[in-house]
Amino acid sequence: MSHREKPQPSIQVLRAGPLALLQDSGRFGVRHLGVTQGGPADLYSWAWANHLTGNPWGTANLEITFGGLQLVAERDLDIAIAGADLGATLNNEPIPLWQRVRWKEGEVLAFVAPINGLRAYLAVCGGFVAEPVLGSVASVVREELGGFSGKGCKLAEGDQLSVHAGGKNCGQGSMQAPKEARPDFSQPAVLDLLPGAQIANFTGRSLFDAFNTWWQVDDRADRMGVRLIGPKLHCNIRSLVSEGINLGGVQVPPDGQPIVLLNDRQTIGGYPRLGSLSPLSASRLAQCLPKLPVRLVARGHEAALREYRSFRKQFEPGRASNVML
Amino acid sequence: MIRKPVLESAGLDGWIVRLFETIDEGNLPWLSALSHRCEQAFGDALIDLVPSYTTLLVVFDPITLSSSEARAMLCQVLVDLEPDSGVHDGQVHELPTWYDISVGPDLPRVADHTGLAVTDVIEVHSQRTYRVFALGFAPGFAFKGLIDPRLECPRLDTPRKRVPAGSVALAGRQTAAYPTDTPGGWNLLGRTSARLFDRQREGFSLLRVGDQVRFVSVSRETFEREGGNSKPMELES
Structure with missing residues (x-):
């Protein structure tokens, strides 16, 4: 990690918008206390934003949902925005996404409304400064944990955000993400589901429906989970003794409409599950606006793991696994 | 086996x-x-x-x-997994609890449902030592059991939008205390002065899976002296 100077207030919040949260990679090692994982709903775009600013894996950046956020820089900063196109502007000029940009003192950075996708990630060279709570700064509003306040608060008007004073050269990350690395979140999404859990207890018809339906993303969607609307799925188990649920778990309550569980889900639950989305598919789902069609595709562990490891390898070359599958 | x-x-x-x-x-x-x-x-x-x-x-x-x-x-x-022989039996906790209708508004409902007098509901609930089966729902929320079958009572049809921290409750054959203010659908019997989720404590949560918990009936005075919030439910909003 590069040398860091004393943090100083560097950004002021002029308008907060509906939901802007500080997120590092998540809160781990505390789920047995009933504390959820938190972290970026779209890990993929979060990681790119950090990478483009030269921040190491795990550095906290801002997850901006829907838009409505306006910030002013109180000193020159190097930033990158990845993920959703929320119509962001810098002093009323469109700002390019998926690349490093200079944000000069006094300029206003504004996120307006979703154009493509739902969540944008704003990373600042050097990283935001916040005190970890239970080992992480990930903001979980419901649990009142993390964020700049330590109490899980979303950004509010008037907040002063501190940034680690980065040097002129903040890391060696590439300046621009290649075109093929920038997803089009407005397209129907194909999501990889790793079968597991109680999948054997669903009826044959329901298994056919699960994997041969264009599901519609419901507007009941947040950082806890995303509901999908489509044919009613039947499981011969209606509820189970509650058990731990992992990221991306696809649970089916008695109404037969699947709910994909995301970062802020409760740690245990008692509805039967078809399996889990791969981490990158959970990321993709987190960018889907209501009404977008999505499809579930059964995927083997090995293929999903190969894809996930190659994703991580781009951002943490030193930690790449040598294990061959 | x-x-x-x-x-x-x-x-x-x-x-x-x-x-x-x-x-x-x-x-x-x-x-x-x-x-x-x-x-x-x-x-x-x-x-x-x-x-x-x-x-x-x-x-x-x-x-x-x-x-x-x-x-x-x-x-x-x-392979050859053997149960822990008491080494990790969990800590024993006594939670001072003020059972009262002002902070436990479902005492009459539980009494009605079970056919017991309110005083018996309190006595039966505070007699047993419970084990923590799981934490979940909210940070530090410990599902405990099993309660005496005579106390079994279903959860409320409509959950409350806000249950104050410390509330002691039961549903089905389980019991719990709410660590923080959250929505909740369990039957409220009273309130504990114990701090179940405390930022000053290592790991924040008082209770872990496997711990043993007893609710000890205390007077309002003791409850308040130990820092309990005696504000009645109807004034909590």
Whole structure:
């Protein structure tokens, strides 16, 4: 990690918008206390934003949902925005996404409304400064944990955000993400589901429906989970003794409409599950606006793991696994 | 006797180890033993362990371990698994509890449902020592049981939008105390002055899976002296 100077207030919040949260990679090692994982709903775009600013894996950046956020820089900063196109502007000029940009003192950075996708990630060279709570700064509003306040608060008007004073050269990350690395979140999404859990207890018809339906993303969607609307799925188990649920778990309550569980889900639950989305598919789902069609595709562990490891390898070359599958 | 454990995939980085089918206090020493063995076997590759009633969710780092490698390790860990012999029996906690209709507005409902007098509901609830089966729903929320079958009472049809921190409650054959203000649908019997989720405490949560808990009936004076919030439910909004 590069040398860091004393943090100083560097950004002021002029308008907060509906939901802007500080997120590092998540809160781990505390789920047995009933504390959820938190972290970026779209890990993929979060990681790119950090990478483009030269921040190491795990550095906290801002997850901006829907838009409505306006910030002013109180000193020159190097930033990158990845993920959703929320119509962001810098002093009323469109700002390019998926690349490093200079944000000069006094300029206003504004996120307006979703154009493509739902969540944008704003990373600042050097990283935001916040005190970890239970080992992480990930903001979980419901649990009142993390964020700049330590109490899980979303950004509010008037907040002063501190940034680690980065040097002129903040890391060696590439300046621009290649075109093929920038997803089009407005397209129907194909999501990889790793079968597991109680999948054997669903009826044959329901298994056919699960994997041969264009599901519609419901507007009941947040950082806890995303509901999908489509044919009613039947499981011969209606509820189970509650058990731990992992990221991306696809649970089916008695109404037969699947709910994909995301970062802020409760740690245990008692509805039967078809399996889990791969981490990158959970990321993709987190960018889907209501009404977008999505499809579930059964995927083997090995293929999903190969894809996930190659994703991580781009951002943490030193930690790449040598294990061959 | 434990039947053959079942491993179920929980995604790219997790396995559910299913040891039992039904809720029983006798499950706890097995789950505790399994947790400790997993900590030793997985070392740095272990991300999280979530014990719950009949299962253990094991979450590992998929960069250093593949699912099949993790599965092989779990199979190894399960060989000759023996229940913990009291070493990890969990801490014993006594939670001072003020049972009163002003902070436990469902006392009459539970009395009606069970056919017991309110005083008997309080006595029966505070007699037993309960075990913590699982934490979940909210940070530090400990599902405990089993309560005396005479107290069994279903949850409310419509959950309350806000249940104050410290509220002591029951539903079905389980009991709990709310660590923070949250929505909730359990029957409220009273309030404890114990700080269940405290930022000054290591790990924040007072209770862990396997701990033993007794609710000790105290007077309003004692409850308030120990820092309890005696504000009546109807004034809480």
